Amino acid sequence: xxxxxxxxxxxxxxxxxxxxxxxxxxxxxxxxxGIGNPASEAIxxxxxxxxxxxIVHTNPIEILQYGPMQGDAHLAELTRRRxxxxxxxxxxxxSILISIGAGQDLGLVPRTICEDGDEVYMDAYTxxxxxxxxxxxxxxxxxxxxxxxxxxxxxxxKAAKSGKGKYIYLxxxxxxxxxxxxxxxxxxxxxxxxxxxxxxxxxxDPYGEIRFTDEVVPTFKSMDEDNRVIYAGSYSKTVxxxxxxxxxxxxxxxxxxxQMVKNNxxxxxxxxxxxxxxxxxxxxxxxxxxxxxxxxxxxKCDLMLDTFKKYGSSKVRFTTPTxxxxxxxxxxxxxxxxxxFETCMEHKVGIVKGAAFAADGIPAGQSFRLxxxxxxxxQIVEGMKIVGALTKEVCGD
Amino acid sequence: xxxxxxxxxxxxxxxxxxxxxxxxxxxxxxxxxGIGNPASEAIxxxxxxxxxxxIVHTNPIEILQYGPMQGDAHLAELTRRRxxxxxxxxxxxxSILISIGAGQDLGLVPRTICEDGDEVYMDAYTxxxxxxxxxxxxxxxxxxxxxxxxxxxxxxxKAAKSGKGKYIYLxxxxxxxxxxxxxxxxxxxxxxxxxxxxxxxxxxDPYGEIRFTDEVVPTFKSMDEDNRVIYAGSYSKTVxxxxxxxxxxxxxxxxxxxQMVKNNxxxxxxxxxxxxxxxxxxxxxxxxxxxxxxxxxxxKCDLMLDTFKKYGSSKVRFTTPTxxxxxxxxxxxxxxxxxxFETCMEHKVGIVKGAAFAADGIPAGQSFRLxxxxxxxxQIVEGMKIVGALTKEVCGD
Numbered sequence: 114x115x116x117x118x119x120x121x122x123x124x125x126x127x128x129x130x131x132x133x134x135x136x137x138x139x140x141x142x143x144x145x146x147g148i149g150n151p152a153s154e155a156i157x158x159x160x161x162x163x164x165x166x167x168i169v170h171t172n173p174i175e176i177l178q179y180g181p182m183q184g185d186a187h188l189a190e191l192t193r194r195r196x197x198x199x200x201x202x203x204x205x206x207x208s209i210l211i212s213i214g215a216g217q218d219l220g221l222v223p224r225t226i227c228e229d230g231d232e233v234y235m236d237a238y239t240x241x242x243x244x245x246x247x248x249x250x251x252x253x254x255x256x257x258x259x260x261x262x263x264x265x266x267x268x269x270x271k272a273a274k275s276g277k278g279k280y281i282y283l284x285x286x287x288x289x290x291x292x293x294x295x296x297x298x299x300x301x302x303x304x305x306x307x308x309x310x311x312x313x314x315x316x317x318d319p320y321g322e323i324r325f326t327d328e329v330v331p332t333f334k335s336m337d338e339d340n341r342v343i344y345a346g347s348y349s350k351t352v353x354x355x356x357x358x359x360x361x362x363x364x365x366x367x368x369x370x371x372q373m374v375k376n377n378x379x380x381x382x383x384x385x386x387x388x389x390x391x392x393x394x395x396x397x398x399x400x401x402x403x404x405x406x407x408x409x410x411x412x413k414c415d416l417m418l419d420t421f422k423k424y425g426s427s428k429v430r431f432t433t434p435t436x437x438x439x440x441x442x443x444x445x446x447x448x449x450x451x452x453x454f455e456t457c458m459e460h461k462v463g464i465v466k467g468a469a470f471a472a473d474g475i476p477a478g479q480s481f482r483l484x485x486x487x488x489x490x491x492q493i494v495e496g497m498k499i500v501g502a503l504t505k506e507v508c509g510d
Numbered sequence: 511x512x513x514x515x516x517x518x519x520x521x522x523x524x525x526x527x528x529x530x531x532x533x534x535x536x537x538x539x540x541x542x543x544g545i546g547n548p549a550s551e552a553i554x555x556x557x558x559x560x561x562x563x564x565i566v567h568t569n570p571i572e573i574l575q576y577g578p579m580q581g582d583a584h585l586a587e588l589t590r591r592r593x594x595x596x597x598x599x600x601x602x603x604x605s606i607l608i609s610i611g612a613g614q615d616l617g618l619v620p621r622t623i624c625e626d627g628d629e630v631y632m633d634a635y636t637x638x639x640x641x642x643x644x645x646x647x648x649x650x651x652x653x654x655x656x657x658x659x660x661x662x663x664x665x666x667x668k669a670a671k672s673g674k675g676k677y678i679y680l681x682x683x684x685x686x687x688x689x690x691x692x693x694x695x696x697x698x699x700x701x702x703x704x705x706x707x708x709x710x711x712x713x714x715d716p717y718g719e720i721r722f723t724d725e726v727v728p729t730f731k732s733m734d735e736d737n738r739v740i741y742a743g744s745y746s747k748t749v750x751x752x753x754x755x756x757x758x759x760x761x762x763x764x765x766x767x768x769q770m771v772k773n774n775x776x777x778x779x780x781x782x783x784x785x786x787x788x789x790x791x792x793x794x795x796x797x798x799x800x801x802x803x804x805x806x807x808x809x810k811c812d813l814m815l816d817t818f819k820k821y822g823s824s825k826v827r828f829t830t831p832t833x834x835x836x837x838x839x840x841x842x843x844x845x846x847x848x849x850x851f852e853t854c855m856e857h858k859v860g861i862v863k864g865a866a867f868a869a870d871g872i873p874a875g876q877s878f879r880l881x882x883x884x885x886x887x888x889q890i891v892e893g894m895k896i897v898g899a900l901t902k903e904v905c906g907d
Contacts, residue, residue: 115708116738122622122767131579153571161574165566165782169559174550177558177750182528213610216777224775228516228648229626245774251625311512341513353574357780370519377642378621379776380613383754385562386780 121229121251129454129469130241137463144496147463149289149438150487151350152413155406157397161353164392168385180384182376184211188391192346192360195399201335202344208368210375213382215319215347215359217375219246222315222343222361224378225371227252227279234272234312235282236264238441238470238478240289243282243317248473252279256472261432263288263295266302273310280313280343285333286321287437290470290482294435297330304333307341313367319347319359320437322403325411328435340364348390350438351403356386410438410486416493417485424501426508441467443480448507450479456503462496518626518648526851526866527638534860541893544860546686546835547884548747549810552803554794558750561789565782577781579773581608585788589743589757592796598732599741605765607772610779612716612744612756614772616643619712619740619758621775622768624649624676631669631709632679633661635838635867635875637686640679640714645870649676653869658829660685660692663699670707677710677740682730683718684834687867687879691832694727701730704738710764716744716756717834719800722808725832737761745787747835748800753783807835807883813890814882821898825905838864840877841905847876850904857900859893 133147168176183189193209196202212218219242223233229251235243237256247254255278258268264283272278281303285295295303307314316333334344343363348356361368393399417440418433431442444450454466465484468477483500485493530544565573580586590606593599609615616639620630626648632640634653644651652675655665661680669675678700682692692700704711713730731741740760745753758765790796814837815830828839841847851863862881865874880897882890 116710116761116764118623118764118767119625121625122771148576150576153575156571156574158570158574162566162570165562169562169566173555173559174553175752177553177555177752178550179545179547179746179751213779214777217775219777220775224621224646225519226515228518242774242777249621249771249774313513349576354576354778355572355574355781357778364513367513367515370515374519374646377639377646378614378617380611380616380639381751381754382610383780383783384752386782 121249128241129466133463133465136458140461143461143463144488144492145463146483146485146488146496147465148487149484151354152406152409152486155409156353157393157402160393160397161389164389164396168388168392176385176388179381182381183372184382185384185387185391188358188387191391191394193362196344196362200332202332202362203337203340206340206365207362208365210361210368210372211382211387212359212361214349214354214357215317215345216242217379218345218359218361219243220250221371221375222280223247223250223252225374226313226367230277231279232272232275232277233280233282234269234278235472236284236288237472237475238290238467238480239282239472240284240317241469244472247282254472256475259291259293261293262299263293264303266299266306269303270306273306273312278310278312280315281307282315282317283333284317286318286330287323287434287439290439290465290467291441292432292434292437292439294330300330300333300336304336308339312341314342315345316342317345319345320350321346323350323407323410324436325407325414326435334362343367351399351406352390352393356390358387358390407436413485413490413493414440416490417483417497420494420497421501424498426501426504426510428508429504438484438486440483440485441480442483444504444508446479448479450477450481453503453507454481457500460499460503462499464500518646525638526863530860530862533855537858540858540860541885541889542860543880543882543885543893544862545884546881548751549803549806549883552806553750554790554799557790557794558786561786565785565789573782573785576778579778580769581779582781582784582788585755585784588788588791590759593741593759597729599729599759600734600737603737603762604759605762607758607765607769608779608784609756609758611746611751611754612714612742613639614776615742615756615758616640617647618768618772619677620644620647620649622771623710623764627674628676629669629672629674630677630679631666631675632869633681633685634869634872635687635864635877636679636869637681637714638866641869651869653872656688656690658690659696660690661700663696663703666700667703670703670709675707675709677712678704679712679714680730681714683715683727684720684831684836687836687862687864688838689829689831689834689836691727697727697730697733701733705736709738711739712742713739714742716742717747718743720747720804720807721833722804722811723832731759740764748796748803749787749790753787755784755787804833810882810887810890811837813887814880814894817891817894818898821895823898823901823905823907826901835881835883837880837882838877839880841901843876845876845904847874847878850900851878853900854897857896859896861897
């Protein structure tokens, strides 16, 4: 039969993250800085196993039948309380929605809020699925120029003048892919523009609590006087990514609409995995668990940067993240990034080209992302020696 | 702030199924024929617990880290093989997609295939989320008149002449809400119209194997000469609804596009629940499990209809399902269905008004749906005595 898919559902280009994964999978001794997996050694395995044992063997019918469409009420309440009490977010006029990881939210928000041709403003380089989900919903992911503090307010304002914008998508803490944390005054400037042009803000904060320092920059949601911020969080990085438990917290009316769209279009979520997370929150010291994750990540991050400083080209600029999972390195103009990526692959090291993260209208650039969380420390040292030496070859000493 | 949600994301009316659930939840002794839950006694609880124990304690990191975006490859292969070998579906040119229940497919198909204003043809009365998901995607769920054999080909053809149709949504076996199974010659006629107007067919078959008789009507997919059928199935009714494992099987190009949209917009699925289902398929006699479910359902269905025949009004017409979960009863014209529903609630029995299942352009009608799977046999007898007596009161003897 002849059948034409809509333009929004057509593939827009290669997935470089998957490419690294798939090509690396067949290579013995391959070291991947491409995959954004959490550190396995920071997952509370025993506690999760205990939680499964308890939940699967206590009233099993409850988790094996259809459960509540909104998800586990206890988990929602524990999450909501932490957002209010620990993260200082407003309590009034807000609703919470439990999702299958924060990944499910990436589609739910534009699907519910956007119509064909609406614009979504986002960092020039941002999370690949954050870009692609907007495209797949028929909206336009407009890349906004960044500097070392993140999105540039003047560039945002220029784009917002089109009047076609619906929301700004931001990862303000330890941004993916750059590792940048947006300072407070920059957040205030972005919020003011959202106010002027009546835009919502979708604050994606999956690693927000995984900090390497004591400095806490307030979230947009905690400063949300107008109730225009939809906050997304996740237990993927603090507990386990495989359990797929995330959430949205924001204006009642909007979360209500998203919940309805989710009920109709996505159906129910597994209850057992939600119960496991709730059981953990009830039984472990969650703050201590987050600190443990941060300690593990910081050590690996330091090791990555220290090794690069020792072996890499001084011509390469890089970010020094204060949390999260990613370092962003930028090579001088004129260096062939595609060729550099291939050379790394030949040397059995996976990196992700900046082009993977480029929103609409943004050039591929001279940068690449490195994730320091999943590889072992030995792999980090070995791999960064190789990456470092290769940058010297192509960028000069 | 002032913010207007798109029309597609606005609530279209009450959810009568949820209403029955929520109002009934607070009433002691309430008997619900409203909820479409499987029979708890047919869930292989012990085997599922064993599967969890095995999977959670063997290589736990695998299920606690991000897993394959496409889901568990072994589960996909077991499912694919069954569709080809047992259900006689074509192998060539097809792909399989694992989903979070067949519920997730209800949104994925229109989101990927439809653009704003496209028409989707469906039974006049059909699964509520099947209707709402199409609405939420900005497409138009066009209800097509039915008779005792299901969708009427001539009515479909009349609608299809608009040229705006993208696909036909059908539940050919033991339809929800009517319990009707579409005979072979009717399937052929519908398929011919799909061919003439170049429409895809979305065959939703969650209860297809739960048959009360030996008669097997071939699926659309098994007769799919043009490769225009997307088949959706689920392990919710044969194993456990709470595990949320379903699948799509259909044309490579279309499943590929749906998979990409799913990857971008929905993210990953929990792996543990998929592994539990795969472990069950590997270790239990799945055919015997399906037969067990069918035996339990048939017994309850017979009990429901026998009790109604004994105590109900002869003026009420009802379907006699040969499988699945639902009976559809139709009262004479002029009876006030809303008032009848309220009277049932007052007598502590929940039914679902036909209006819950009406696609766009279809009147509320004189019917109601009864689900016979979840209540106990005692509840079925007691509840159907009450429903029966009430029909006599409002419809006459």
